[in-house]
Amino acid sequence: MSRQSLAGNGEFRVERLRYRDISSIAALERLVFSEPMSLGNLWRHALSDRTAYLVIHRHNTVIAYFGFTFCERYAHVLANATHPDYRRQGLAHRLLSEGEQVARARSARAFIGEVRCSNLVQLKALQAMNWHIAGQMLAFFGNGENAYVVIKVFD
Numbered sequence: 362m363s364r365q366s367l368a369g370n371g372e373f374r375v376e377r378l379r380y381r382d383i384s385s386i387a388a389l390e391r392l393v394f395s396e397p398m399s400l401g402n403l404w405r406h407a408l409s410d411r412t413a414y415l416v417i418h419r420h421n422t423v424i425a426y427f428g429f430t431f432c433e434r435y436a437h438v439l440a441n442a443t444h445p446d447y448r449r450q451g452l453a454h455r456l457l458s459e460g461e462q463v464a465r466a467r468s469a470r471a472f473i474g475e476v477r478c479s480n481l482v483q484l485k486a487l488q489a490m491n492w493h494i495a496g497q498m499l500a501f502f503g504n505g506e507n508a509y510v511v512i513k514v515f516d
């Protein structure tokens with residue numbers, strides 16, 4: 362299905378997380394990340410009023426999500442992921458764009474996050490949306506991998 366057909370005709374909506382989504386976000390984390398967030402930590406974030414999760418459903422399951430937590434004038438990215446069966450259809454782009462509106466409404470002035478240096482797809486996706494690499498942190502991830510610090514300053 363093309364990006365136009367999925368993103369353009371109302372077949373999906375970006376929605377706020379509901380508690381019943383948490384198990385499918387946890388399943389998606391386990392599927393796509395080598396160091397997934399634990400179910401306990403997902404619940405902790407979901408219950409916090411400092412955290413926002415935006416999700417896209419298909420057949421009552423979360424197929425893409427974007428989570429971030431507010432810290433003064435920054436919104437710090439927790440994670441975003443799209444299920445492998447639904448990639449390259451504009452879902453991450455849509456979530457990050459709508460996430461920016463949510464973050465701005467909470468007076469955040471920028472997104473900041475960390476991306477594995479090997480994650481070229483995420484880096485390309487972010488750069489296509491005017492994010493920038495601000496620096497590098499050595500051995501940031503649990504397996505010792507370095508992280509690029511990425512930032513999107515809101516206009």
Ligand SMILES: CC(C)(COP(=O)(O)OP(=O)(O)OC[C@H]1O[C@@H](n2cnc3c(N)ncnc32)[C@H](O)[C@@H]1OP(=O)(O)O)[C@@H](O)C(=O)NCCC(=O)NCCS
Nearest residue numbers: 393440441442443448449450451452453454483485486489
């Ligand atoms: C990175 C990820 C979230 C992208 O999700 P997606 O819904 O497929 O992304 P989109 O369709 O919105 O793509 C947006 C842009 O990103 C880039 N992009 C996405 N996938 C790409 C790929 N496989 N190769 C090259 N560029 C790619 C393109 O510039 C694309 O725009 P275009 O299709 O107009 O060229 C998805 O690949 C994923 O879940 N990866 C595993 C989890 C992960 O690494 N998350 C990020 C770290 S927290």
